[in-house]
Amino acid sequence: MTTAEQRSLDDIVGAHDEERPARKLSPRWERALWIVGAGVALLVLKQVFLPFDQGNQYYLVIFLAVTLPLVFLAYRPAGRGTKENDDPGVIDWVLSALTLVVALYPLLTGFDAFLDRQGQLSTVDVVAGAVLLLLILEATRRTTGLILPIICLVFVGYAYYGGFLPQSWAISHAGMNFDEIISALYDPSNGFFGTPLDVAATYIVLFTIYGAVLANSGAGKFFVDFSFALFRKSRTAPGRTTALSGFLLGTVSGSGTATTVTLGAITWPILKKAGYPKENAGGLLAASGIGAILSPPTLGAAAFIIAEYLETSYLTVLLWAIVPTLLYYLGIVFAVEADARRFGAHSVDVDTPKAWAVLAKGGYHFASLAIIVVFLALDIPPFSAVVYASGVAALFSLAGKLFGADKRAALIAWTKELVDSLSEGIRGALPVIAVCAAAGVITSTITKTGLGQVLADALVKAARSLSDNPTVVLAFTVVFCALAVCVLGLAVPVTASFIISWVVIGPALIALGVQPAETAMFIFYYAVLSEVTPPTALAAVAASAITGGAVLKTMWQTWKYTLPAFLVPLAFVLTDNGSALLLQRPFLDVVWVTAVSALGVAVLAVVTTGWLIGPAKMPVRILCVPAALLLLYLQPLSIAIGAGFAVAAVVVHLLLRQKDKEINSVDSA
Numbered sequence: 095m096t097t098a099e100q101r102s103l104d105d106i107v108g109a110h111d112e113e114r115p116a117r118k119l120s121p122r123w124e125r126a127l128w129i130v131g132a133g134v135a136l137l138v139l140k141q142v143f144l145p146f147d148q149g150n151q152y153y154l155v156i157f158l159a160v161t162l163p164l165v166f167l168a169y170r171p172a173g174r175g176t177k178e179n180d181d182p183g184v185i186d187w188v189l190s191a192l193t194l195v196v197a198l199y200p201l202l203t204g205f206d207a208f209l210d211r212q213g214q215l216s217t218v219d220v221v222a223g224a225v226l227l228l229l230i231l232e233a234t235r236r237t238t239g240l241i242l243p244i245i246c247l248v249f250v251g252y253a254y255y256g257g258f259l260p261q262s263w264a265i266s267h268a269g270m271n272f273d274e275i276i277s278a279l280y281d282p283s284n285g286f287f288g289t290p291l292d293v294a295a296t297y298i299v300l301f302t303i304y305g306a307v308l309a310n311s312g313a314g315k316f317f318v319d320f321s322f323a324l325f326r327k328s329r330t331a332p333g334r335t336t337a338l339s340g341f342l343l344g345t346v347s348g349s350g351t352a353t354t355v356t357l358g359a360i361t362w363p364i365l366k367k368a369g370y371p372k373e374n375a376g377g378l379l380a381a382s383g384i385g386a387i388l389s390p391p392t393l394g395a396a397a398f399i400i401a402e403y404l405e406t407s408y409l410t411v412l413l414w415a416i417v418p419t420l421l422y423y424l425g426i427v428f429a430v431e432a433d434a435r436r437f438g439a440h441s442v443d444v445d446t447p448k449a450w451a452v453l454a455k456g457g458y459h460f461a462s463l464a465i466i467v468v469f470l471a472l473d474i475p476p477f478s479a480v481v482y483a484s485g486v487a488a489l490f491s492l493a494g495k496l497f498g499a500d501k502r503a504a505l506i507a508w509t510k511e512l513v514d515s516l517s518e519g520i521r522g523a524l525p526v527i528a529v530c531a532a533a534g535v536i537t538s539t540i541t542k543t544g545l546g547q548v549l550a551d552a553l554v555k556a557a558r559s560l561s562d563n564p565t566v567v568l569a570f571t572v573v574f575c576a577l578a579v580c581v582l583g584l585a586v587p588v589t590a591s592f593i594i595s596w597v598v599i600g601p602a603l604i605a606l607g608v609q610p611a612e613t614a615m616f617i618f619y620y621a622v623l624s625e626v627t628p629p630t631a632l633a634a635v636a637a638s639a640i641t642g643g644a645v646l647k648t649m650w651q652t653w654k655y656t657l658p659a660f661l662v663p664l665a666f667v668l669t670d671n672g673s674a675l676l677l678q679r680p681f682l683d684v685v686w687v688t689a690v691s692a693l694g695v696a697v698l699a700v701v702t703t704g705w706l707i708g709p710a711k712m713p714v715r716i717l718c719v720p721a722a723l724l725l726l727y728l729q730p731l732s733i734a735i736g737a738g739f740a741v742a743a744v745v746v747h748l749l750l751r752q753k754d755k756e757i758n759s760v761d762s763a
């Protein structure tokens with residue numbers, strides 16, 4: 095890929111990703127930030143093996159102080175446009191220096207003394223906290239846009255003015271003065287240095303470094319080459335290759351939109367040659383791009399927060415995601431198979447070696463992924479496991495460079511590659527760090543004012559106003575919650591969407607008897623799926639920019655491929671049997687529930703693709719709608735009725751086909 099082509103792809107990502115593009119710095123300042131980023135990465139690695147004696151809170155203060163100032167140097171104050179040598183100006187340097195000072199303030203005044211003043215902050219403490227709040231909001235605005243900072247300010251305003259609301263209003267509270275608000279933001283469990291930032295500093299940043307190590311070692315190219323070699327030549331191979339490449343590339347990228355763009359640059363020419371229309375190809379690219387964020391072994395950043403909130407292991411969260419991942423990709427496979435026949439797609443000759451040859455040459459890239467899973471199974475903490483995996487990936491890369499080459503030059507190139515990975519990992523995590531710090535503002539005010547429980551009660555009350563039946567109440571509440579998470583996800587990044595939804599929507603579902611694991615995964619899936627939810631659907635918009643297809647049509651095609659992912663989370667929470675999809679039930683229950691759900695996904699594919707052993711006419715697709723919904727309800731009676739609808743759809747389809755054959759035979763005669 096040429097430099098111009100890479101810049102074009104970067105511009106597309108910058109224009110459509112939920113995170114705003116970083117500056118294009120001049121070589122001098124690029125080198126300076128490169129060094130600082132690598133230094134911060136070494137600090138993070140030091141904390142894994144030699145943690146500070148003063149405790150984790152002490153580390154979080156330092157971590158925020160050395161990362162947040164970089165945002166003002168690496169991201170411009172306004173606009174998504176890019177230009178050469180977009181170096182920081184005087185204001186950027188002032189904000190960066192001020193951020194360093196106020197973020198380190200708890201240490202500069204004596205950390206133990208500062209902790210002792212919690213709840214009784216001095217005037218200087220309050221001023222420092224207020225300035226830090228504004229700087230966090232500005233950093234968040236630069237990296238993700240205006241919406242999240244505005245939401246934070248609304249919550250802060252609510253914390254201050256909520257005491258002036260009429261006491262008869264459910265959302266009124268005792269009120270908080272400004273000193274109490276700042277004190278709450280310094281709270282170690284919720285505020286600036288609460289769980290979201292803790293997760294960013296101990297999990298997310300290490301995984302972004304791991305992704306950078308994989309990317310710089312050539313893993314991305316290997317994953318795509320392996321996908322092409324595996325399926326080789328058939329009419330469904332281009333679609334299957336796209337889906338598998340998206341899954342594998344997601345372990346390197348971690349961003350649905352970025353994966354979509356990278357994937358599209360490589361596979362769109364193949365899909366075009368195979369006969370895919372622009373919009374359908376764009377939908378497949380977007381669905382494949384976000385698939386990895388929903389899938390083990392990496393998942394999205396919010397998965398680490400799930401583990402922290404539920405006080406469970408990251409491996410457990412990975413296990414919860416296995417069956418939903420299988421169902422997600424099963425839906426894509428069904429759609430690919432149907433589309434290949436409906437469009438009359440044909441095979442495309444791609445000049446690639448055989449799969450075994452590709453695997454023999456670069457199969458070591460899978461080793462680090464396996465190490466993460468094995469180490470987690472051995473109860474090694476995820477932050478240690480990912481460091482070991484990064485080390486293994488780096489060593490394999492070194493071995494590959496040393497083989498048959500100038501050893502000295504190879505060692506120098508590898509060293510630069512490793513330092514690049516450390517620096518890129520930190521800089522790639524800056525938007526998430528800003529978002530997590532801002533999310534702490536929201537969780538802190540919600541917790542202190544009790545707003546979360548009030549809003550949760552309002553959701554349940556709205557559902558109960560429609561029916562007194564507990565099952566119906568749960569169904570309506572689940573639908574309201576799904577819509578709320580999707581709408582919130584249209585405006586804020588996935589991580590922030592999950593955190594806000596957990597403290598507001600989570601209590602509503604838990605109050606109705608849904609278990610925390612099912613609740614967390616339900617919210618997680620809908621937060622991620624906001625990237626393909628109209629009317630924004632950032633991944634779909636980016637895909638349309640690659641293929642040149644109509645944006646709205648691409649969005650709806652994306653929805654076609656991802657519809658199972660929208661419905662399967664409902665099955666988690668609507669019935670007790672749904673917990674089997676998260677491996678929360680005995681093995682036999684998991685087997686039959688998975689089988690029924692797979693049948694539901696297959697029937698759903700008939701609805702979305704209009705194909706069932708040939709073109710499916712409208713009566714058949716209409717019959718498949720209740721069939722799919724009833725099958726995914728996962729109760730014996732509903733399954734039986736749903737199966738009946740499915741059988742009826744097949745019978746009607748066969749009868750209509752036979753009728754068409756008879757008509758065609760008469761016409762031909």
